[in-house]
Amino acid sequence: MGPSDEELVAAFQRGELSAFDTLVLRWDGKIRGAIYRILGSEEEARDLCQEAFLKAYRALPGFKGQARFSSWLYQIALNLCRDRMRRRRGRVFLSLDDPAGPEAYQRADPGPSTLELVESMDISRMVAGAVASLPEDQRVVIVLKEYQDLTFLEISEVLDVPLSTVKTRLYRGLTQLRESLERRGVRGPAPAPAPTA
Amino acid sequence: MSCELEPETLIEALYGEATAATQERVRQHLGTCAACRDEWQALGGLRHQLGAWKLPASPAPPRLGFATRAQLWRLAAAAALLLAFFAGLGLSGARVGYGPGGVTLSFDGREAELERLLQEQEQRHVQALAALEARLARPVPTPAATAPGPESASLTPVRLLIEESERRQARRFDLALADQRERLEVQRRYDLARISAGLSYLDGKNGQSMARTSELMGYLLQASDQR
Numbered sequence: 001m002g003p004s005d006e007e008l009v010a011a012f013q014r015g016e017l018s019a020f021d022t023l024v025l026r027w028d029g030k031i032r033g034a035i036y037r038i039l040g041s042e043e044e045a046r047d048l049c050q051e052a053f054l055k056a057y058r059a060l061p062g063f064k065g066q067a068r069f070s071s072w073l074y075q076i077a078l079n080l081c082r083d084r085m086r087r088r089r090g091r092v093f094l095s096l097d098d099p100a101g102p103e104a105y106q107r108a109d110p111g112p113s114t115l116e117l118v119e120s121m122d123i124s125r126m127v128a129g130a131v132a133s134l135p136e137d138q139r140v141v142i143v144l145k146e147y148q149d150l151t152f153l154e155i156s157e158v159l160d161v162p163l164s165t166v167k168t169r170l171y172r173g174l175t176q177l178r179e180s181l182e183r184r185g186v187r188g189p190a191p192a193p194a195p196t197a
Numbered sequence: 198m199s200c201e202l203e204p205e206t207l208i209e210a211l212y213g214e215a216t217a218a219t220q221e222r223v224r225q226h227l228g229t230c231a232a233c234r235d236e237w238q239a240l241g242g243l244r245h246q247l248g249a250w251k252l253p254a255s256p257a258p259p260r261l262g263f264a265t266r267a268q269l270w271r272l273a274a275a276a277a278l279l280l281a282f283f284a285g286l287g288l289s290g291a292r293v294g295y296g297p298g299g300v301t302l303s304f305d306g307r308e309a310e311l312e313r314l315l316q317e318q319e320q321r322h323v324q325a326l327a328a329l330e331a332r333l334a335r336p337v338p339t340p341a342a343t344a345p346g347p348e349s350a351s352l353t354p355v356r357l358l359i360e361e362s363e364r365r366q367a368r369r370f371d372l373a374l375a376d377q378r379e380r381l382e383v384q385r386r387y388d389l390a391r392i393s394a395g396l397s398y399l400d401g402k403n404g405q406s407m408a409r410t411s412e413l414m415g416y417l418l419q420a421s422d423q424r
Contacts, residue, residue: 017386024390033252042253050387057383127250145212146247152214167205174208178243186246 005069012060020060024053027070030148031077037143038081040132048084052077067157074148074158078140085136123186130180138173145170202226202233211240326378333367333374 002022003011011019031052036045055076063072131139144150144158156163202223209215210223227234 021386021390021393024387025394028387028391028394036252037250050384053387054380054383057386058379123246123249124251127246131247131250142247146244147250152209152212164205167208171204171208174240174243177247178239181243181246 006065009060009063009065009069013063020057023056023069027073028053031073034074034143034148035077035081037131037147038078038140039084040128044084048077048080051080055080068154071154071157074144074150075160078158081140082136126181126184126186130177130184133180134173134176138169138176141166141169142173142177200226200230200233202230207233207237207240211237211244330374333371 003019005023005026008019008023012023028049032045032049035048035052036042039045039048052073056073059076063069067075131142134142140159141155144155145152150158152163152166155166159166206215206219206223210220213220215223227237
């Protein structure tokens with residue numbers, strides 16, 4: 001268990017620049033994954049992730065710890081995503097024709113059978129397409145909850161919206177996703193167990 | 198959903214973030230309300246499907262079975278490079294060892310020398326940047342003032358405008374330079390951090406692979422002893 005984010009931020013503010021390297025190592029993958037799932041482009045995810053760390057590096061000396069470092073970093077990354085989407089004028093990069101980029105077709109993993117591979121790639125492609133077709137606010141909440149594993153409270157902090165708004169957006173997004181996937185012929189595989197007492 | 202259970206509560210329970218009391222309320226409700234039970238199961242199934250969306254994997258390594266002539270040449274070149282590298286290591290007095298902690302590489306006191314060379318390089322880099330900044334910060338010499346005549350009086354406003362424009366440009370240039378310098382520094386740190394992550398990963402992989410090999414060798418030796 002290494003130093004916490006807050007300890008690293010404090011060390012950086014005292015002038016230990018190497019603390020920033022540890023923060024990059026810790027958060028680079030997560031932030032890049034979130035950007036990739038929101039924008040659908042690996043190249044843009046790499047660029048914007050680096051841009052997010054650049055902004056963080058510049059702003060970190062003035063960071064007062066009003067929010068958690070991770071929430072603050074997600075905020076920076078999401079603002080960059082919003083700018084990029086605005087520049088695309090509402091166009092969504094991900095499409096059903098090429099949702100996961102060419103890399104998805106370069107896998108040569110001998111593990112699963114060809115049929116399993118094709119099926120999983122198919123579902124992955126359809127999920128990617130369905131998520132991409134969601135309105136931005138719902139897509140962001142779903143990515144942060146499902147793939148980044150943030151709590152409702154953390155998402156509300158990152159997006160600066162009330163807790164109830166987060167849950168409503170998530171519910172609407174999931175409902176829309178379900179309909180979208182059903183239209184594409186994908187049905188839920190296993191029913192969820194009822195909550196335990 | 199058309200009953201008294203609010204969607205937000207269902208969502209909270211679905212993600213396991215509801216309080217124990219709410220969780221219990223939802224559980225009891227699902228036992229009596231078929232519509233909510235269907236909704237619950239559908240959302241659970243959907244979450245399972247969402248898990249199928251993986252991040253793109255890194256490109257697969259080239260397959261040796263179908264190596265073309267050009268690929269074979271490249272492989273040969275890579276092997277030659279590796280040989281040269283290890284020969285260089287040998288000549289430099291480096292020692293490769295294997296112990297409980299994995300593979301180790303030592304340079305017999307050359308680490309300090311390497312460190313010193315890296316620091317020298319860093320210092321040269323910093324000095325060059327400082328010199329460049331100092332040169333840019335130096336004021337541009339202004340031409341000697343001439344006695345004001347009827348012609349120069351009419352040119353004065355133009356000269357002032359030009360000077361102001363030059364000052365503005367110099368300020369803008371300074372800002373751009375500072376921005377670029379900061380950007381380079383972050384880029385450098387970012388790259389170093391990622392390289393270091395890659396090296397740790399490789400180090401771990403090599404260590405694991407060596408451990409597996411030595412374990413296998415141990416089994417083989419045991420088996421041959423028993424015979």
